[in-house]
Amino acid sequence: MPDGISLLANHYVPVGQEKPLPVVLIRVPYGRSGLYAQMFAAPLARRGFQVFMQATRGTFGSGGQFRPFTTEREDGLATLAWLREQPWCDGRIAMTGGSYFGHTQWAVAPYADPPLVCVSPHITSSEVTGTLFYNHGAPQIHTGLTWSSSIGRQERSGLPDPRLRGRVHAALQRLPLQAVDVAVAGAPVPFWRDFVAHSEPGDEFWSEANHNDADFSRMPPVSMVTGWWDLFLAGTMTDYTALRAAGVPARIVVGPWLHGEPGELRMVAKTDLAWLDHHLRGGPPPEDAAPVRVFLQQANRWLALGEWPPAATRAQPFHLRGDGGLTAEPEASAAPGTFTYDPVDPTPTVGGPLLQPPGKQADNAVVEQRADVLVFTGPALTADLDLVGQVKAQIYVRTELPHADVFVRLCDVDPKGVSRNIVDGIRRLDPRTVPGDDVTEVADGVLAVDVELFPTAYRVGAGHRVRVQVSGGAFPRYARNMGTAEPFGTATQGRTNRFEVFHDADHPSRVVLPVFPAAGGSDVGKPVSQSSS
Template identity: 80%
Template sequence: MTKLTRVAGLAADLALGLPARAVPYEVRRDVAVRMPDGVTLLADHYRPAGPEQALPVVLIRVPYGRGGLYGQMFAAPLARRGFQVFTQATRGTFGSGGQFRPFTTEHDDGLATVAWLHEQPWCDGRVAMTGASYFGHTQWAVAPYVDPPLTCVSPHITSSRVTSTLFYDHGAPQIHTGLSWSASIGRQERGGLLGGLPDPRVRAKVSRGLRRLPLQAADVSVAGAPVPFWRDFVAHGEPADTFWSQADHNGADLTRMPPVSMVTGWWDLFLAGQLTDYTALRAAGVPARIVVGPWLHGEPGELRMIARTDVKWLDHHLRGGPAPSGAPVRVFLQQAGRWLNFDQWPPATTQEQVQHLRAGGTLSPSPEGGEVAPARFTYDPADPTPTVGGPLLQPPGKQADNAEVERRPDVLVFTGPPLSAPLDLVGPVKARIHVRTELPYADVFVRLCDVDAKGVSRNVVDGIRRLDPRTVPADDVTAGDDGVLTVDVALFPTAYRVRAGHRLRVQVSGGAFPRYARNMGTGEPFGTATTGRTNAFEVFHDEAHPSQIVLPVLGSAHQA
């Protein structure tokens, strides 16, 4: 280990909030692992210095590079603590053979890699996996299927249903995430002054590319060449398309999962799917823990928490160290500045509070007591309803001033009275909107906001449901005899304190661009559509159609 390596290690430990450690280790570069189809994948093998011995292996499968920043942030900190780490570049990336078709080959390649590790004399038969985001997905692609089972896993900021819940959120394509990620992976091996860091010039290209029609070739404008993932994304977004089924693992036998540790953030775009996974894992009897902090995807605080929890988790399961202490669910209560601990998710101590949309743009626990005219607006795909803040792949995200959006005529706003006491919302948020649209192809977007004493409206959580006659009726969309649809919209979960004197506000609109693809109103595939139609909305909130939002209010036992 060179002096430069030691200095870099100290800097990485400091950035990750880890106590400095300097266990000597060796790295064997470009270890070749042959896949069953003949393709060779390359890996870096970190092992403690000294005579070779059979030890557990921590497997990290990553598409962003084995060395450099990713090696220093994810593999080397574990190696400095005496773990044996095997960091493999996924197919088609950084020296590994084949083509990188994200989410489509990780199951077979991952299983083959684990089998290869079991055959190595330096592996004692125990294999753990860790990693965040895409290399969290590589764990879901392996862990429920491998035999013998993995010792433990840490799939952070990811989801078992990464494509259906992330890229097509309740039917609405998340084009901002899709194109931003395509720009990143399409350019990542070309080097450049900024390396793997966010490039404001690329962000500007993404912004321009999202506004061009058709969308199918937007990858060329941001990456300079076609990106296979973007082409798959725009070509396989129709309701009956099964292309992505190979990438979703929520249907796997969860009883085969090893112990699981997870970290995510309230503003992380994987949040909803990850909390669903956690609940399902616990229901299947899997020992599981989760930490949810006030973070956007990949924020430094999130990465520091991942590093700290990984070291403890791996030490316990691979070396017999002390088990992690405290409750299995630890969440940060935003706007209160403190952590809450629960035995389960959602917490058993919450109660549902219903707030009804009412005439005059008001919000009340009581529904309307008779007939009132519906609220109306027109959605125009040529001037799509914008959105600010929220869970995005890259900053800016999180909370933002919604004033400009709420002034638009295509956004309905319903506001409650000032709160007499703080209101702690902890759990999933949902809405039921009764709507009739001129065209059958439409989006229903609902956002909950916190309006402070100065009148500034900031987003808390939101959700969308794409309406399509090919998927309606469904469990979350039913049609009445009067042509009014009852649409259940799942908003993001949260842990958030609305302070005394603040007001709750609900927005209802027909889209949230450019986070989601504009709904053209024609039913054409979103990647090839070029012409849209305006769509008139009626949102009902009378006695027969009590549109509402349902809030998870934390019981007094946890309030302070």
């Protein structure tokens, strides 16, 4: 590397090959050998690709300190330059990988000169702070601590720890959070310390980690795989739309998967083989003509789309009512709904997009029975309602304290009354960022808060009902809002916060659903099981 640090890699070369070949570069912090090599490098090598699997800085023998996301651009570009100087490289380089080693591609591809031949940044995103670490201002502490424990222990003990889930949950109950990494990893983890120390608005520490402001027109062809329950999903879909707008050939597959589920990884392997064969060896183009393939959940079928979001959708609002209902039009007048958020007993969350199971859908009864959650339910549907695209909400709210979170969740209520989450979103209110692009002050302290929920492809069946939850948090997925300006890592004292949620003609709080024409005809693939790839 330019600073003299050496990074180690495993080099796979086809037996008997004497001529220079293109290189498939994989940069990974989880070890260049063992399980990850068997999952990602070996399958490509067995099919005749030359693979260079590199351990990122500070991991598994590579020099320096592992400070995640902050050194991958410089190290990645230096690696490209080194590879092109090797006699066994013909100058053509592609990259692939998922999650963190998907992000290492975003750190390189927009800046590479000469450009890469193609990339496959799966289950990841070009930007990691605003949508992942601090989702619209709210720190994702469950993901942050789970991953910190994993990378903190990986070189001391490569075996899975069955007690990890319980340790993470117990540690997140503590205050302050600044040093709870020791409780789960056995030692301080630099990433966790960076995560808690650099969460304030305007902190430039993570500038090297975000590449969503790069010139996407310089990107090579892109293939991506992700899942509807993957925590990177929102960023991935934003990246795909931006790539197509920049004129980049791009493809994406979105299945019914949590982060790293077997079905998701099988789809990664399948699409990678076809993608690399086409771009590096002149093989046939991918079989699917449509650039976007998404699994329509609860309908058990794939949709083949020409774009994302699909132009065929229409925006259908569901307005919150004072009687707890949902209607197409707002109520003329109604008293606001109220609740009090208490950081000592924070509103819990169940299911959703998490780094590790349990996640996905869950029975929301334990949450909806709480006094700090407002619930609004529509009538039973007379026909299937297919939602394909971005779900949005606008909530008119007044809070007793200026520091607060607005959490909105969309649910599917079956005929037996079981409420299961579909998508959700959060917006942290902070005087330093309010008002802003997505928060407008209306009058008398009332704020119109735009909440971006996850995108989805989901069928709410006939006889089911749509439900919306509004609350002041979702712990421990997100850090509890203490109601003060103290950074979340050092805060120990919280204050209760009274919320008023308005839903009348002057304050039409609502969710807006992307309704897709009934799935059928030529745009629909054959039915498959949700666990298949």
